[in-house]
Amino acid sequence: MATRKLFLLPGDGIGPETMAEVSKLIAVMNTEMDAGFETEVGLVGGAAYDAHGEAISDADMERALAADAVLFGAVGGPKWESVPYEQRPEAGLLRLRKEMELFANLRPAICYPALAESSSLKKEVIEGLDILIVRELTGGVYFGEPKEIVEIGNGQKRAVDTQVYDTFEIERIAGVAFELARTRRNKVCSMEKHNVMKSGVLWKEVVTATHEAKYADVELTHMLADAGGMQLVRWPKQFDVIVTDNLFGDMLSDVAAMLTGSLGMLPSASLGAPEASTGKRKALYEPVHGSAPDIAGQSIANPIAMIASFAMCLRYSFNMVAEAGRLEKAIAAVLEDGFRTRDLMSDGMREVSTSAMGDAVVQKFRELSA
Numbered sequence: 001m002a003t004r005k006l007f008l009l010p011g012d013g014i015g016p017e018t019m020a021e022v023s024k025l026i027a028v029m030n031t032e033m034d035a036g037f038e039t040e041v042g043l044v045g046g047a048a049y050d051a052h053g054e055a056i057s058d059a060d061m062e063r064a065l066a067a068d069a070v071l072f073g074a075v076g077g078p079k080w081e082s083v084p085y086e087q088r089p090e091a092g093l094l095r096l097r098k099e100m101e102l103f104a105n106l107r108p109a110i111c112y113p114a115l116a117e118s119s120s121l122k123k124e125v126i127e128g129l130d131i132l133i134v135r136e137l138t139g140g141v142y143f144g145e146p147k148e149i150v151e152i153g154n155g156q157k158r159a160v161d162t163q164v165y166d167t168f169e170i171e172r173i174a175g176v177a178f179e180l181a182r183t184r185r186n187k188v189c190s191m192e193k194h195n196v197m198k199s200g201v202l203w204k205e206v207v208t209a210t211h212e213a214k215y216a217d218v219e220l221t222h223m224l225a226d227a228g229g230m231q232l233v234r235w236p237k238q239f240d241v242i243v244t245d246n247l248f249g250d251m252l253s254d255v256a257a258m259l260t261g262s263l264g265m266l267p268s269a270s271l272g273a274p275e276a277s278t279g280k281r282k283a284l285y286e287p288v289h290g291s292a293p294d295i296a297g298q299s300i301a302n303p304i305a306m307i308a309s310f311a312m313c314l315r316y317s318f319n320m321v322a323e324a325g326r327l328e329k330a331i332a333a334v335l336e337d338g339f340r341t342r343d344l345m346s347d348g349m350r351e352v353s354t355s356a357m358g359d360a361v362v363q364k365f366r367e368l369s370a
């Protein structure tokens with residue numbers, strides 16, 4: 001039996017509640033489908049800060065690096081608002097991304113047919129939506145130096161963040177986007193701000209050159225990131241794959257999440273480069289929603305983004321393509337049956353708890369696997 005090493009980092013807020021639903025799936029896959037998952041659980045974010053005074057310990061960092069895949073819940077909350085900047089909960093996630101070199105963040109926004117009514121946008125705008133945001137994740141303003149607040153005299157301070165991209169960083173993320181586009185509708189739209197930013201000028205230049213050199217069969221368009229945000233809510237179905245930098249990707253993917261009905265629906269995969277000898281890549285899977293402290297502990301959080309992140313893990317880390325497909329089908333079927341967590345609730349539907357939603361998905365998944 002294969003051994004598949006999973007490292008679970010539930011984190012803060014609704015992270016643990018939603019991760020618990022994935023743990024149910026893992027248990028069922030082990031006992032009924034011989035999946036051979038071995039799991040370890042660690043601490044990240046505020047939970048890690050409370051235990052060891054830092055947002056992730058070196059020991060947990062090592063476990064993350066040694067695992068076949070990391071499943072990540074969410075970090076942060078008002079409790080840690082005044083924690084020093086270096087130890088703030090988000091620093092744990094950023095350290096994982098950086099040290100695991102997870103430069104490619106895949107955020108698929110799919111509108112399940114049953115949820116076409118739940119979005120704040122008109123049904124015809126989002127019905128059948130299936131787009132993929134490819135966000136650069138280890139560069140740009142998130143990590144650029146200097147990053148500081150300095151005293152400049154006269155009681156004034158100056159805050160500096162640095163947006164910086166090298167050619168190879170743009171080339172490799174563009175490559176990921178083009179490769180993925182070939183498995184979909186073969187279209188890439190690159191978003192940047194070359195009208196005001198040098199990093200945008202280079203971004204556009206390198207994406208264009210990468211396209212000409214290796215991916216001329218894919219349809220490439222460019223859009224300024226602000227216009228891209230507008231087009232995402234105006235007519236999102238014009239897009240197939242969107243490739244963009246770390247900060248624009250953060251913002252545009254929250255916009256895209258609302259197209260799917262709720263922020264609680266959007267999964268993500270963060271991938272490193274394939275190792276030359278084995279083809280294996282480091283990977284972390286996380287829902288796009290945050291820790292949602294306002295609803296934590298009430299068992300009303302939507303576990304679907306977390307479960308769908310696990311489906312991405314099955315597909316990208318373990319090549320369990322059939323299982324991933326069945327899990328996604330199970331989610332669609334449960335929504336079709338009218339199950340809704342509060343964030344998705346509408347007239348005539350059945351409001352269920354986090355754990356009842358998880359149970360329903362597990363049950364459907366077992367039926368589909370039988």
Ligand code: IPM
Nearest residue numbers: 075076090093094250288290
């Ligand atoms: C995300 C989140 C993170 C980010 C936070 C939690 C640091 O918003 O994954 O989109 O800004 O990247």
Ligand code: MG
Nearest residue numbers: 250251254288
């Ligand atoms: Mg974000």
